[in-house]
Amino acid sequence: MIGRLNHVAIVVPDLAAGTAIYRDTLGASVSAPQALPEHGVTVVFVELPNTKIELLEVLGENSPVAPFLERNPSGGIHHVCYEVEEIIAARDRLKADGARVLGDGEPKTGAHGKPVLFLHPKDFCGTLVELEQI
Numbered sequence: 001m002i003g004r005l006n007h008v009a010i011v012v013p014d015l016a017a018g019t020a021i022y023r024d025t026l027g028a029s030v031s032a033p034q035a036l037p038e039h040g041v042t043v044v045f046v047e048l049p050n051t052k053i054e055l056l057e058v059l060g061e062n063s064p065v066a067p068f069l070e071r072n073p074s075g076g077i078h079h080v081c082y083e084v085e086e087i088i089a090a091r092d093r094l095k096a097d098g099a100r101v102l103g104d105g106e107p108k109t110g111a112h113g114k115p116v117l118f119l120h121p122k123d124f125c126g127t128l129v130e131l132e133q134i
Contacts, residue, residue, distance in 0.1 A: 001090055003083035006132050007045065007052040011065045012075040015042055015057035022046045022053065036111055040064050043111050054081070054111070079118070079128035087115045087133040099123045107133070 012018035015033060023030045031045040040063030046053035056078060058066045068078055084090040087107050095101060100120035107115035110132055119129040 001084060001093065002131070003085065003134065005051050006081040006083050006130075007054045008080050009054040009056055009078045009130070010075060011056045011058075011068050011072070011078045013057075013069060013073065015044060015055060018055045018057075018075070019044050022055070028053075034111060035059055038108070039111075040066075045111075079130050081116075081130040081132050083134045084131045085134060087117060087131055090131055091117055094119065 010018070019030050019033075022028045029047040031047070033042050033044050035042045037059060040058070040060050042057045042059045044055045046055065056065050058069055065078060069075065091101055091105065091107075095105075100123055102118040102120060105117075107117050110116035110130070112132065115133040117131045119131065121128045
């Protein structure tokens with residue numbers, strides 16, 4: 001069902017500083033910041049030959065990553081994102097197998113402009129999983 005790893009998301013306390021580490025220290029290509037108020041984050045994507053790293057910064061008082069950053073003030077890995085061909089079929093299969101889909105269970109538009117869903121970390125070895133339709 002899952003395809004390739006699309007990205008690993010890392011919450012950072014300072015997006016500019018995180019961008020500088022990946023761009024200036026590690027020599028990676030980093031996208032321009034993109035504010036996603038509907039998701040409560042500002043993101044950049046670090047482009048790698050085989051995947052991406054998504055750096056997330058809190059945006060707004062109700063950001064869903066704010067509690068993560070409070071528990072981990074230096075930041076850290078937040079979730080992994082896998083590609084799926086058909087997100088509704090993947091959701092329905094996972095739910096039938098007992099997996100919990102976060103939120104209202106309906107896909108939302110993600111940072112790449114494609115439908116995404118998040119799966120409960122307790123159902124996936126303690127890891128928050130994002131599915132993105134390709």
